[in-house]
Amino acid sequence: MERKSRTVVPKERVDALGTREQLLRYLKLMVLIRRFEEKAGEMYLRAKIGGYLHLNIGEEGTVVGSVSALEERDYLYTSYRDHGYAIARGVNPKAVMAELFGKATGCSQGRGGSMHLFDARVHFLGGYGIVAAHIPVATGTALAATYRGTDEVTMCIFGEGATNIGAFHEGLNVAKLWRLPVVFVCTNNIYGMGTAVNRASAVSEIYRKACAYDIAAERVDGMDVLAVRDACLRGVERARKESEPTLIETMTYRYRGHSMADPARYRSEAEVRWWRERDPILTLETKLKEQGMVTQEEMDDIEANVERVVEESVEFADRSPAPSLDDLYKNVYAESEGR
Amino acid sequence: MPVITYREALNQALREEMQRDSNVFLMGEDIGLFEGAYKVTAGLFAEFGEKRVRDTPIAEEEIVGLGIGSAMVGLRPVIEIMTINFSLLALDQIVNNAAKLRYMFAGGVQMPLVIRMPEGGGNQLTAQHSQSLAVWFAHVPGLLVVAPSSPADAKGLLKTSIRDNNPVIFIEHFALYNTRGELPDGELLLPIGKADVKRVGEDVTIISHSRMVQVALAAAEQLAGQGISAEVVDLRTLRPLDKETVVNSVRKTSRAVVLEEGWPTYGISAEVTAFVQDMAFDYLDAPIRRIGGAEVPMPYARNVERAAIPSDQTVIAAVKELVA
Numbered sequence A: 001m002e003r004k005s006r007t008v009v010p011k012e013r014v015d016a017l018g019t020r021e022q023l024l025r026y027l028k029l030m031v032l033i034r035r036f037e038e039k040a041g042e043m044y045l046r047a048k049i050g051g052y053l054h055l056n057i058g059e060e061g062t063v064v065g066s067v068s069a070l071e072e073r074d075y076l077y078t079s080y081r082d083h084g085y086a087i088a089r090g091v092n093p094k095a096v097m098a099e100l101f102g103k104a105t106g107c108s109q110g111r112g113g114s115m116h117l118f119d120a121r122v123h124f125l126g127g128y129g130i131v132a133a134h135i136p137v138a139t140g141t142a143l144a145a146t147y148r149g150t151d152e153v154t155m156c157i158f159g160e161g162a163t164n165i166g167a168f169h170e171g172l173n174v175a176k177l178w179r180l181p182v183v184f185v186c187t188n189n190i191y192g193m194g195t196a197v198n199r200a201s202a203v204s205e206i207y208r209k210a211c212a213y214d215i216a217a218e219r220v221d222g223m224d225v226l227a228v229r230d231a232c233l234r235g236v237e238r239a240r241k242e243s244e245p246t247l248i249e250t251m252t253y254r255y256r257g258h259s260m261a262d263p264a265r266y267r268s269e270a271e272v273r274w275w276r277e278r279d280p281i282l283t284l285e286t287k288l289k290e291q292g293m294v295t296q297e298e299m300d301d302i303e304a305n306v307e308r309v310v311e312e313s314v315e316f317a318d319r320s321p322a323p324s325l326d327d328l329y330k331n332v333y334a335e336s337e338g339r
Numbered sequence B: 001m002p003v004i005t006y007r008e009a010l011n012q013a014l015r016e017e018m019q020r021d022s023n024v025f026l027m028g029e030d031i032g033l034f035e036g037a038y039k040v041t042a043g044l045f046a047e048f049g050e051k052r053v054r055d056t057p058i059a060e061e062e063i064v065g066l067g068i069g070s071a072m073v074g075l076r077p078v079i080e081i082m083t084i085n086f087s088l089l090a091l092d093q094i095v096n097n098a099a100k101l102r103y104m105f106a107g108g109v110q111m112p113l114v115i116r117m118p119e120g121g122g123n124q125l126t127a128q129h130s131q132s133l134a135v136w137f138a139h140v141p142g143l144l145v146v147a148p149s150s151p152a153d154a155k156g157l158l159k160t161s162i163r164d165n166n167p168v169i170f171i172e173h174f175a176l177y178n179t180r181g182e183l184p185d186g187e188l189l190l191p192i193g194k195a196d197v198k199r200v201g202e203d204v205t206i207i208s209h210s211r212m213v214q215v216a217l218a219a220a221e222q223l224a225g226q227g228i229s230a231e232v233v234d235l236r237t238l239r240p241l242d243k244e245t246v247v248n249s250v251r252k253t254s255r256a257v258v259l260e261e262g263w264p265t266y267g268i269s270a271e272v273t274a275f276v277q278d279m280a281f282d283y284l285d286a287p288i289r290r291i292g293g294a295e296v297p298m299p300y301a302r303n304v305e306r307a308a309i310p311s312d313q314t315v316i317a318a319v320k321e322l323v324a
């Protein structure tokens, strides 16, 4: 189909936000993650997916904004709520869906499942299931860069619920003490399972916790992909140029329950509605339409493309083989060094 | 052959591996300027500097996390946890991350990480500082657990552990640091997963590890004077167990005593007993005897503490009952 109405955008307006190409990429990624997650939820209800399933729906602005600030050589760690991050980082959606289906073609070959996606090729160093326990690990990867004198940055994503546990504080302390090039991104979606932040944390404004360690910190609108990206870019630059850590708190919301098993009865419909009105996809889409950078027709194209990618990921996962039982013990230990 | 202490043997292993590979570095509480709570790292801070001998805050979970995250991208960290008692604060990192990431991520990462720590009692350090918890780690697939009893084994096994791509829990013993032993000349590398017959005998096999091997050897010496010939098998590695060496010995002697310093309930002696009866049942002339520490939090008073830790006399009594 011929494209009729691509508006010419004045240069200064584009520069303020990013190039048109960049902005459309964010939009496409956010739509992809939204539709991928909706499909994953559907597949869970159809028993194609087992175990826990934590979705990023509503958090796409934070997901895409944070990952977009990284260069290829940088490293990314996340919690178990990791599908969107893996996809944004460049893990093939087919390999992600196949992992959720528990297939040999999954990015963790059916050993990790939803919570433990992994792909070393794109420096996605994994999703972790113990709240906050990946924070010390991420500082170790950041330490390796300073040890070798290289300039890759490590980003570590966790929820606000992770900031009340020792691992968070131990990690921040050492990150500052040793000047580690790490960006901590706290996805504050208000709830840790059913417990609201003000019922679990003495300080509800999580970014303020960084002052105890003299770490630069800021709170941003996590529903605004560009605000998240810009804050993360500042953090990444601080890490790369000054070898200093940063804590970024992104205010966001998960529209669904904590996992598929949670009907989310602990919050009001009005609250959910309030957040949905600030939807990250809608926010960027509106902004771009206002600026004449995207038309409804192009939006429809994006949706159609995404639907195809998601459908293909399901087909791929469905027809992929289950892992071989012969490999049950594979990778418990390294095969090198005489074992 | 030179004679050195267990402490010096460990120190030599660390120095040699650091000289050999610039990716090897040390982290731990007070291991640098202070030279280690038990002085195992003496001289290394001066030789290698603060980049490679890193003093950390008192933050066990963070220390092990630092090791894991740096090992995943190719460094070879050697961590000292001041004593095994404090490893409980890092148990989550060790069990949930170090042991599992390779498997969970389908072989996508290596985990060349060594965690060294002393265990054991005997110095009136009481309940929170005298535990023998090696079995907690030996329970976990994905970990290798090593517990040497002599200077030569300590050196050879630590060097191998540092070169291994698996996470190794390297268990030392407070009461062994000053013990002496001969060291073979030249490069010393000992394989993980191989037990060692420390004394050859005919009438009974005493199976043990770490400091209890010294206790077993002392008992065997006295038993020899009473006409009983005991073989002493040193497990050296607790995971994976060298079943073959143990079973071969028991098939020869037909009697076994399994000795550990830790609490025996669900302990190392339980595991050894289970596979020995399974693999050597027809060779046994008597039930397998198990000896372990008293099942109490370690008491302070010298006489009571002594009573809570197995001694050569405990072993001699058990052997005599078996052989009688």
Ligand SMILES: Cc1ncc(C[n+]2csc(CCOP(=O)(O)OP(=O)(O)O)c2C)c(N)n1
Pocket: A079, A081, A129, A130, A131, A158, A159, A160, A161, A162, A163, A187, A189, A191, A192, A193, A258
């Ligand atoms: C140490 C630990 N305790 C408890 C749990 C169970 N748990 C899983 S997710 C979760 C809530 C975490 O909330 P938050 O950190 O805000 O992240 P979110 O799920 O909102 O992304 C809890 C309690 C866990 N996985 N790890």
